[in-house]
Amino acid sequence: MKKDFNHLQSLYWVFTQLCNDDCDHCYNDSSPFGKRISHDDCMAIIDNMPDRIDRIILSGGEPLADIKLLHAILDKIQEKYQDATQVMIQTNGDLLNEEKLQTLIDKGVSRFDIASIDRYHKKAGSRLMELADIFESCGVVGTEKDPLIEGEHYLAENSLSWGYWGASEEMWLGGNWARGKAMKHDIWMKDPDHNFCTILSGARNFLGGYDDIPNEISIQLWRINPCCPGTHFPMGDARKQKVSEVLNRASKNFVFKMLNDGEPLKMGLELGVSEEEAKAKNDELKNICLYCDHFLKCNKDKIFDENGVMADVEEVQG
Structure with a gap:
């Protein structure tokens, strides 16, 4: 297990649950009426993040649906970490255009993941080629490799890239996790033999000690979690507590x-x-x-x- 919790490999932050879409399988209840937290809360959360983070993944909801707040977060991250942290955005891509993309690049985002190329989202993947043209126009290289798994060397060699994925019957539909709208619509995975803790985005290795998957924690709005679906009671409140101190406590x-x-x-x-x-x-x-x-x-x-x-x-x- 790690000893220094002031250094994380990966932090996944859902800073808004506001979204332009309203997917039945969304595990965190994102929608046009999704929950939001304030600008001041977001700034406090960044202040309470560890001193060193290899990569920060900003997600939602739909990050571009809360674009003013997204820009403020990116400015604050750049102020705190400079270029020492890889900043990634997960987006459904519906609201992305060349102007918005260039602004995000200018504010330090170097990896874009389009998480909607499937038949369950509103656009059902129909914008993929249009998005490819938008990324190409701004010099963003398309790749099928996953930067979370490939690690630091891959990120260093591909400083500006994008990729895509989506829900399927086997993975992410219903979130698989018994959470949010997946629970409401009864489309969560009913399989007691499937240990979600062991997969990427699960809790395994959130405190470190393993080399096969990234050392990653999740913050859902302000809730500090060991995994993306989140535990029923969070480990802590990132608005009020230092994340490193919360993780140190969890390690005991x-x-x-x-x-x-x-x-x-x-x-x-x-x-x-x-x-x-x-x-x-x-x-x-x-x-x-x-x-x-x-x-x-x-x-x-x-x-x-x-x-x-x-x-x-x-x-x-x-």
């Missing part, structure tokens, strides 16, 4: 250590909940995220204090 908490290992069924071992009991409940709920929610709700008082601060191993066992 047995529940979050098990999530870091991608072993959610072992979260309760220190609390007397056997792996067999956890598996039986997970089989009943049919989704590991729902089991995680259930476990945290049932054991909140043992995991967090009255202020929502995580207890460490010694405090719980003592």
Whole structure:
């Protein structure tokens, strides 16, 4: 596990849930009426981010639907990190044009991921060739490689690039995660044997210690999470707490250590909940995220204090 939580490889930040689309499978309830946080909150969150981050991924919602706030965030990131941090944007691409793209490049964005090239989004991928022309006009190179997986050398060699992906029946439709509109429309994945903790965007390695997937955390608006879907209770509030301090606290908490290992069924071992009991409940709920929610709700008082601060191993066992 990492020792220095003031350095992260990757931070995924949903700074807005405002979106021009209203997809049935959106796990974080993004829509034209999606939740937003204030400019001041966003500035405070950046102040509370670790001193060193290899890459920051800005997502939504639709980042370009909240473009004034997006520009302010990019300016603040540039002020804090200069060119030491790779800035990426995930967008559905619907609102992108040459002028907006050039402004984003000028403000330090060097990677663009179009996350809507599928039949489930409003445009159903129909803008792909138009987007390709827009990117080409601004000198952005198209690639099928994933910069999160390829790592630092790939990013250094391809300083301005774009790629695309989308939902499928197997992946991301319904979010797979039992969250948001996927839950409302009953299209979440009902498969208790699928351990979402172990995949990219899951909790595994959010505290470090593994080399096969990036060391990444998620901030949903202000909620500091070990994974993109987020735990039922967040690890902390990025508006008020230093992210590095929250992660240091999590590294001493047995529940979050098990999530870091991608072993959610072992979260309760220190609390007397056997792996067999956890598996039986997970089989009943049919989704590991729902089991995680259930476990945290049932054991909140043992995991967090009255202020929502995580207890460490010694405090719980003592």
